[in-house]
Amino acid sequence: FTPQELAEISGEFTPSEFVRGVTGVDNVCERAAVRAGGELIVRKQAGGGVTVAVSREPLVISLEGESA
Structure with a gap:
């Protein structure tokens, strides 16, 4: 995502x-985890030169088209 796309994500991050200076x-x-969905x-x-965050996208199960 671009810095502009990430900056548009609302929330508490x-x-x-340092990251602001680089990116x-x-x-x-x-921000990227939330932007990706969820x-x-x-x-x-x-740790080890890597930074991560995790988001969870809601699971939606559709029974459309199945007979009861």
Whole structure:
């Protein structure tokens, strides 16, 4: 996602001035997880040079077309 797309995501995200300086947005991993779809369920985790966040997209089951 572009910095502009990520900046448009509303919510409370863990800010980083370092990340802002490099990417132009204060948080990439949490914003990207939410932008990809769903609710943020694991906030920013960093280790070994990698930063991740996890979101969960709602599961929708459709029974359309099935007979009862």
